Amino acid sequence: MKETRRLERVVIRFAGDSGDGMQLTGDRFTSETASFGNDLSTLPNFPAEIRAPAGTLPGVSSFQLHFADHDILTPGDAPDVLVAMNPAALKANVGDLPKGAEVIVNTDEFTKRALQKVGYAGSPLDDGSLSGYRLHPVPLTTLTVEALKDFDLSRKEAERSKNMFALGLLSWMYHRPTENTESFLRAKFAKKPEIAEANVTAFRAGWNFGETTEDFAVSYEVAPATSAFPTGTYRNISGNLALSYGLIAAARQADLPLYLGSYPITPASDILHELSKHKNFGVRTFQAEDEIAGIGAALGAAFGGALGVTTTSGPGVALKSETIGLAVSLELPLLIVDIQRGGPSTGLPTKTEQADLLQAMFGRNGEAPVPIVAPRTPADCFDAALDAARIALTYRTPVMLLSDGYLANGSEPWRIPDTSELPDLTVQFAQGPNHTLADGTEVYWPYKRDPETLARPWAIPGTPGLEHRIGGIEKQDGTGNISYDPANHEFMVRTRQAKIDGITVPDLEVDDPDGARVLVLGWGSTYGPITAAVRRLRAAGEPIAQAHLRHLNPFPKNLGEVLKRYDKVVVPEMNLGQLSLLLRARHLVDVRPVTQVNGMPFKAEHLAGVLEEALHGH
Numbered sequence: 039m040k041e042t043r044r045l046e047r048v049v050i051r052f053a054g055d056s057g058d059g060m061q062l063t064g065d066r067f068t069s070e071t072a073s074f075g076n077d078l079s080t081l082p083n084f085p086a087e088i089r090a091p092a093g094t095l096p097g098v099s100s101f102q103l104h105f106a107d108h109d110i111l112t113p114g115d116a117p118d119v120l121v122a123m124n125p126a127a128l129k130a131n132v133g134d135l136p137k138g139a140e141v142i143v144n145t146d147e148f149t150k151r152a153l154q155k156v157g158y159a160g161s162p163l164d165d166g167s168l169s170g171y172r173l174h175p176v177p178l179t180t181l182t183v184e185a186l187k188d189f190d191l192s193r194k195e196a197e198r199s200k201n202m203f204a205l206g207l208l209s210w211m212y213h214r215p216t217e218n219t220e221s222f223l224r225a226k227f228a229k230k231p232e233i234a235e236a237n238v239t240a241f242r243a244g245w246n247f248g249e250t251t252e253d254f255a256v257s258y259e260v261a262p263a264t265s266a267f268p269t270g271t272y273r274n275i276s277g278n279l280a281l282s283y284g285l286i287a288a289a290r291q292a293d294l295p296l297y298l299g300s301y302p303i304t305p306a307s308d309i310l311h312e313l314s315k316h317k318n319f320g321v322r323t324f325q326a327e328d329e330i331a332g333i334g335a336a337l338g339a340a341f342g343g344a345l346g347v348t349t350t351s352g353p354g355v356a357l358k359s360e361t362i363g364l365a366v367s368l369e370l371p372l373l374i375v376d377i378q379r380g381g382p383s384t385g386l387p388t389k390t391e392q393a394d395l396l397q398a399m400f401g402r403n404g405e406a407p408v409p410i411v412a413p414r415t416p417a418d419c420f421d422a423a424l425d426a427a428r429i430a431l432t433y434r435t436p437v438m439l440l441s442d443g444y445l446a447n448g449s450e451p452w453r454i455p456d457t458s459e460l461p462d463l464t465v466q467f468a469q470g471p472n473h474t475l476a477d478g479t480e481v482y483w484p485y486k487r488d489p490e491t492l493a494r495p496w497a498i499p500g501t502p503g504l505e506h507r508i509g510g511i512e513k514q515d516g517t518g519n520i521s522y523d524p525a526n527h528e529f530m531v532r533t534r535q536a537k538i539d540g541i542t543v544p545d546l547e548v549d550d551p552d553g554a555r556v557l558v559l560g561w562g563s564t565y566g567p568i569t570a571a572v573r574r575l576r577a578a579g580e581p582i583a584q585a586h587l588r589h590l591n592p593f594p595k596n597l598g599e600v601l602k603r604y605d606k607v608v609v610p611e612m613n614l615g616q617l618s619l620l621l622r623a624r625h626l627v628d629v630r631p632v633t634q635v636n637g638m639p640f641k642a643e644h645l646a647g648v649l650e651e652a653l654h655g656h
Contacts, residue, residue, distance in 0.1 A: 040249075041256045042213075047106035048260055049114030050208065052201075053131045054123030054144075055092050056085050056099040059201035064101025066205055066222065070214040072274035072451060075262030076105040079566065081113035081639070082447045086304075086387045093147075093155050098130040109266035111415075111566040111573075113448065115641040119211075121204055123147060123178070126156045137170045142207070144200065146179035174253050178203055185243035189236045199240035206244025213259050216245065268453065275452040277416035277445035278305070281375065282312035284423025286319050289345045291424070292431055292463035295320045297344040299335030301328055304387040305443040306349045306377040329357035333374070337361055340370040341508070343467065343498040345427060349375040352394045353384045355438075359402050362436055366406040366534060368508050369485070369494050371430035371437075373423075374408075378442040380637045389637025390443035392562050393613035398438040399591060399620070405531045407538040409433070410590040412440040414565035417452035419445060422588065424461060431465050433541055434493040440590070442612070444563045444639045468497040468504055473516070482506055484518040492537035543589040545596045550583035552576075556652050557604040559629070561587040561617055563639065564610050570642035571649055580653055590617070593624065601627040608632055608652050610645055 050067070052060045061082055071078050081102040090097030104114035119140040122128040124147035135141070148161050162168055163175055182203045186196040202223070209216055220238050227234035248254050275283075289296035300310045302325065314323040322339075326332035333348040340346030350358065355376050365372045378394045380386030398410050409429050413422035419441055430437040471480035472495060484506040485494050497504040507518040514521035515529055548557070549572075560568045565586050572584045585600060587593070601607055601621065607629040609618045615631035622629060632648050634640055
């Protein structure tokens with residue numbers, strides 16, 4: 039009987055050629071882990087090229103999964119286990135491994151030519167360079183082809199199932215359930231039953247190999263994270279899927295049709311794909327010919343009384359900026375969802391960054407203020423979408439929602455909320471005249487404002503008696519007639535700014551149990567690494583405070599007071615210090631930026647080191 043060891047947490051990275059099916063393998067292992075009840079966090083990482091050259095370093099695709107029997111916040115800094123399908127995958131990832139990590143390599147791919155292609159003079163499997171790791175050489179390709187010899191498949195077709203053999207082996211090693219993966223494979227290849235059964239056979243062969251081989255003497259158990267979660271029904275969810283569901287929920291809670299005008303762009307396209315499946319919830323999706331047409335259609339839908347949404351990434355926001363300015367001028371509700379990626383220009387399509395904050399804040403001509411909302415985790419994208427819709431509908435304004443590639447593609451458990459927990463977003467459309475002229479005539483003025491919110495009324499075009507102008511350039515206050523009067527323009531600019539400044543957002547909450555002198559402040563997807571770093575420091579007895587901004591425009595009313603409470607404020611960002619710039623300008627506080635722009639999320643260990651320096655340095 040083989041030994042089973044209990045572990046609290048494990049980080050596994052699957053790595054191979056971008057044609058090896060590493061994302062599918064990672065997805066399946068994640069699904070099994072979610073159904074088992076572990077807390078988890080994932081980091082898919084893939085090349086920008088649709089099919090990068092086989093066997094090269096730029097062509098390596100990887101999927102990292104961190105799972106545990108307790109509450110976790112990041113996909114993990116370093117893998118405990120690396121599955122490397124070829125020399126390129128080993129070379130690209132071995133630098134991240136701590137000593138003693140398990141390394142499973144597909145020895146069949148370690149040919150002289152494949153080794154030379156990535157700069158290995160000899161095989162690292164034989165030269166002792168991997169002696170610090172627990173190396174498991176497994177001829178994955180040969181074993182897979184052997185397992186499938188009874189199938190009527192060519193060698194090339196049989197080799198394609200080697201990722202399922204690897205998945206079976208890892209599923210044995212970590213006691214993962216297997217039924218759902220077998221059902222998934224049969225459903226995925228329902229039209230090709232032989233391919234389905236070949237994949238199931240390869241998966242079982244990998245499991246059996248783990249059970250019988252002498253090389254794997256130990257299997258590991260990570261118990262479900264029962265105490266980490268409040269009671270409820272959970273599912274594993276990625277940020278883009280959570281955001282899609284949040285948009286649908288917002289439209290239902292507002293009792294409005296949802297209209298998405300979008301143009302495909304990495305890493306935002308999944309939202310378009312997902313929303314296109316939900317016509318039964320009154321969702322209409324329009325794949326436009328370009329970014330400008332996408333937002334133009336969404337703004338037209340907003341004029342027509344729908345919840346208008348456009349989804350894109352940073353390069354698309356640049357193209358949409360004039361229409362966002364038009365939406366500010368027209369004062370119509372519109373959601374602009376920016377899944378940020380590495381820039382500038384079209385930059386790094388598949389890598390993450392937080393460098394669009396200043397573009398979201400100022401990237402339009404003239405004074406055109408727009409509220410900004412940023413989710414902190416993949417599951418939080420659901421709540422952030424509802425929050426952005428609340429602001430857009432209540433204040434009649436376009437709203438920027440800033441997610442990023444790390445949140446979009448990463449995943450974690452999400453408690454499915456009861457509909458009774460969702461906010462009431464119902465909108466009152468204008469029903470009749472709202473203004474009386476000097477001669478007693480009752481008329482409808484499209485820019486007459488609610489005294490509290492400064493929101494203008496929203497009238498459905500074609501409502502009898504509510505014919506009105508909304509204009510494309512500056513208009514007269516109240517009437518909507520075109521106006522070039524300097525005093526009126528100043529009044530309208532200041533009014534639109536006052537409307538944004540007056541938006542109600544919750545006060546910033548500070549987590550400070552020990553009366554700390556140093557505050558670490560973040561926004562967006564840095565939440566996981568920052569919180570993990572703060573936990574490490576507190577466990578070592580260091581007092582440190584933490585706060586995280588969801589609303590970046592307007593800032594919470596108590597932000598200035600919070601910042602002045604601390605001797606030092608450290609702001610980690612995946613850009614060159616954009617939030618730091620805003621905080622210094624608005625609150626005259628010398629915040630300390632910690633910046634990283636390498637296309638990857640922060641590592642908790644690195645952040646903990648930086649924060650420790652801030653605690654004890656000068």
